[in-house]
Amino acid sequence: MRWAFLLIILLVCGCVQTGKVIEKTVIQERIICGNISRICPSGEIVSCQPELQNGSCQPCTPECPPCPACGPCEIQVNCSCMKIRPCCGDGYCDDGEICPEDCGEKVKEFEKEEPEKEVSPEKPQSHLLITEIMYNPVQPDRYNEWIEIYNPGPDDLDLTGWTLCGKELEPGWIRHSDGESFPGNPVLKAGSYAIITDGGTGTDAYENWQFTCQAYHPKASSLCGGLKNSNHTVWIADENGRIVVNVSYSSANGANGNGKSLSWNSGWVETNSNPCS
Structure with missing residues (x-):
């Protein structure tokens, strides 16, 4: 009797539904900010990494290392120090003059005091x-x-x-x-x-x-x-x-x-x- 009852149920339903669980996968896009590079006056290449904020890359500025300090007798060219020739006083050394290393005031050699005498005018310097x-x-x-x-x-x-x-x-x-x-x-x-x-x-x-x-x-x-x-x-x-x-x-x-x-x-x-x- 019991088997007959089950058979009736199967005939009435017609099918049996099997339950399924469908997993939903969410794929998020990954944003990678590339490095920003620049060439410094010294020739060194420096770079920085932009920050990712609110889905966009925020720009950054690569910082070059400071150039070396040049001496008073030097000029700076492309982060290098070059000697100034000549370097002192009025721009060049005259006879009887000592050029100081600091390129500051002219330093005259010690001269004994002598009676003043008439000095002939200097020969004019040639020009181009x-x-x-x-x-x-x-x-x-x-x-x-x-x-x-x-x-x-x-x-x-x-x-x-x-x-x-x-x-x-x-x-x-x-x-x-x-x-x-x-x-x-x-x-x-x-x-x-x-x-x-x-x-x-x-x-x-x-x-x-x-x-x-x-x-x-x-x-x-x-x-x-x-x-x-x-x-x-x-x-x-x-x-x-x-x-x-x-x-x-x-x-x-x-x-x-x-x-x-x-x-x-x-x-x-x-x-x-x-x-x-």
């Missing part, structure tokens, strides 16, 4: 001038830029060891078309002009201008890294590293790609190119 600049010729800038210099005297100047923007000057010039070198004289006579053209593989300027004066070129492929067509500073230093002439020009002065040059006349003025005079 930058008198004309072709910074943006109508021809390609490379191989056609040039700088005119002038020795107002009273003495001849031996430019051996002198530098243009840190690159040593050599007498003569190099023709770009075939690489032929034309030697020159390192001595620039008083009252004379000279032209400085590209070094390296040479210049085309002698094919486009009539240069009749002395020639020089730097031990570099271009003048001061290439004369900029905007603002630029050009300087020449003697064999001791003392800056003799330092000039700056701007495209606002003119001569910006119109076939003209800048000439110095108590300031830069645009003029028809007239090198060597």
Whole structure:
């Protein structure tokens, strides 16, 4: 009787449902903030890790270590200390003068008191001038830029060891078309002009201008890294590293790609190119 009752129940229900448990998996997206890096003046690479806040990376700024302190006779260049030559008083040492290590006040050697006597005037110091600049010729800038210099005297100047923007000057010039070198004289006579053209593989300027004066070129492929067509500073230093002439020009002065040059006349003025005079 009992088995009959169970059979009736199965026939009425028709099936048996088995219970299941379905697990719901929640996958969360993981945000990783990448490092931010920078190159310091010393050349060292530093980095920092941004913080994750409210689902976004907050920027950070890598901090460079402080540059070393330079001495009073040094200047800081790219986190390195370079000696200033010369370093004291008025910028260079005179006869009978001792340059102190702290580059402070001049220290004179002890001199015995002597009766005053008439002193003849000192011989004026020679100077060098930058008198004309072709910074943006109508021809390609490379191989056609040039700088005119002038020795107002009273003495001849031996430019051996002198530098243009840190690159040593050599007498003569190099023709770009075939690489032929034309030697020159390192001595620039008083009252004379000279032209400085590209070094390296040479210049085309002698094919486009009539240069009749002395020639020089730097031990570099271009003048001061290439004369900029905007603002630029050009300087020449003697064999001791003392800056003799330092000039700056701007495209606002003119001569910006119109076939003209800048000439110095108590300031830069645009003029028809007239090198060597």
